Amino acid sequence: MTPAAMTSQRRRPVQRRSQEMVDRILEAAARVLGREGYAAMSTNRVAAEADVSIGSLYRYFNDKAEIVEHLRARVNQEVLAELTEAIFASLDDDARHGVERVLVTLVDALERHRGILVALIDEVPLGSQANTLPEIERQLTEFTRLFVHRHAPGMPRDELDARLYLAMGMTLNACLRIALERPEGLDRGRLLELVTEMLVSGLDG
Amino acid sequence: MTPAAMTSQRRRPVQRRSQEMVDRILEAAARVLGREGYAAMSTNRVAAEADVSIGSLYRYFNDKAEIVEHLRARVNQEVLAELTEAIFASLDDDARHGVERVLVTLVDALERHRGILVALIDEVPLGSQANTLPEIERQLTEFTRLFVHRHAPGMPRDELDARLYLAMGMTLNACLRIALERPEGLDRGRLLELVTEMLVSGLDG
Amino acid sequence: MTPAAMTSQRRRPVQRRSQEMVDRILEAAARVLGREGYAAMSTNRVAAEADVSIGSLYRYFNDKAEIVEHLRARVNQEVLAELTEAIFASLDDDARHGVERVLVTLVDALERHRGILVALIDEVPLGSQANTLPEIERQLTEFTRLFVHRHAPGMPRDELDARLYLAMGMTLNACLRIALERPEGLDRGRLLELVTEMLVSGLDG
């Protein structure tokens, strides 16, 4: 490999064609996972669904875990995009409305990825990373930290950290429940109001 | 769900020896699961760890899932026992102290089963039952429903259901986080105080 | 063991109690084989069906093959008994009527053991003994040899042997087909008449 080639590769580590392949494979994986479950998601099955050879699949992913990881990252990223947008849109809202707007958006986004999320959470052995959506949680934490700073600026660092740690886990958990496994009888809107309320008052102290 | 052998042995209630085998197998399974993870937990591996033939393993458990299920049920049951005791002990406490006592006990119990719990939650594909500790949640719900009835009797049924649904998921999630993955910097005691606070105020409305 | 005991054992190699066990086991095996097929006929299943311990089963039979072999022998023997009776009853009949009476009896007897016979023929790997009913064939051969001697005494030995060899296989095969797998449209009576006819004329030369 010439130095030139290496340089140009460093600049665009992912070629246009490669990206196409990667996408095809990931989309196929998402389809299989959502539709047929993790048990059916063999690498060969995914390659067939992507209409790509199994050899090519292994050209773009080192192993199966990497595919699942990319899938997870992708959901994270897509939900994250919507979340971030909602956060910006809510910057001028008062606490309650801002939080609710963000949570509604989050639940909407999660619902839109229900298929993969259910499979990822229920069927995929995660290998020691309890949390399927850590980036979401991080982002949600940052946003909330900002809100608290603005609305209750006096809280000591340690105290805030502890409150955020708990509140974020709980909120994300609540949103997942509302999005993915809400029982028949319970009203989505009311549940979201309640989460909002708990979150706001839980952070106010 | 019952060990395979039980069926064909209804004649004599439960043999001492059978229970011994069941226990050896379950303890071996717990050890392997906690130490080497779910991926390493093949039935043959468990049998070897238990120093029992693979044939015997299948005499007492119909299939691998049954072993995992027993493991889960066992943790559930043991945690449940401590939880129930704490609940009874706290019946005369005021809301805040009662709740805190219960939650402290719960976190203690969860910590004591850290090994299996981490593996069960992180690595075992749950197969559409997102929740590893449903019995705990149910019991916690009943207890809390009682507390609310006593301390805030006027709340309408629907409203209470919604609040309980959310609060229980969130509380259990928070306790699991505190017990199993609390970051270095955060103080266990303070976190528990906060959860208590959030729970109590979250239910008061 | 005293000499006396040995002697008395030689006289009655099978004790009354033992015979009872042997029978229970064989009957259970027959039931399982006829009802659930060879695949379900594990030694443990047979022991359970016989309400006998697996240990006892192996006390009376050296291995599984021996049980199947006894089963086969038993059907053979029971069919044989009826066959022999019919043969004696037909000694004064003319050729055609004698043969037909015997064949009707044979088909009746085979039909009565349909369950086991079907399983033995279709499902049991016979281990190099192509014929499930060799004793029947032998007996049928003897009877027919007699008939031929009487009705066509002049036939040379070699010729007779060849004819009997073929005719007996064919007849037994035909009777099995009529008894066990006769298609809807075909009349049992007419088929038996035809077999009789073919057999008689086939042997006459």
Added chain:
Amino acid sequence: MTPAAMTSQRRRPVQRRSQEMVDRILEAAARVLGREGYAAMSTNRVAAEADVSIGSLYRYFNDKAEIVEHLRARVNQEVLAELTEAIFASLDDDARHGVERVLVTLVDALERHRGILVALIDEVPLGSQANTLPEIERQLTEFTRLFVHRHAPGMPRDELDARLYLAMGMTLNACLRIALERPEGLDRGRLLELVTEMLVSGLDG
């Protein structure tokens, strides 16, 4: 019934290499079956004998039964080919000579596959399809029906069906006996003459 791989390869008709693998596996299976019996014919044993990985074996055959079925079908087909040829060659013969020529060919062909046939008939559990060579019987039936039409055109349909049903089973059985288990003393030629005779006269009525 078709090798597993075929399905996913419809794009290109039939790869030379695939056929090679299928053949190697079938030949290995035939060798093991003929030499060591059905009990020894595990899929791993067959793969080893074929010098093919067990994975490849399952690439070309969905399961063990499919291998046995292919083996059976193959014998059937090869015997059938010779049989059909003989039938065409004998169309101008008179009944007796035509039938004899066909039967001689049939016995020859069966003898040539003795190894597998013996194993298939004696050792392989047939799973409710008593007959190992149904295609042969069908073909033989068609041929014979033709002969009878020509030589004894007046026979009513029902009567002919009954006669054919019996005669074909008996003939095939006789040919198998002659080919596979004829006792020392009996002359092949004479036996074939006799079968011919019986068949011809048995159908004439």
Added chain:
DNA sequence: GATGAATGAGTTTTCATTCAT
């Protein structure tokens, strides 16, 4: 003699991964 818990070799089958073309 009777029991039945225990055994473990052996079976079928899957699927992530490699590598020659």
Added chain:
DNA sequence: GATGAATGAAAACTCATTCAT
């Protein structure tokens, strides 16, 4: 770069048989 045939370690599970009680 792409292909896909081939691989083989490993998994879940069965069942004939043994032997201590």
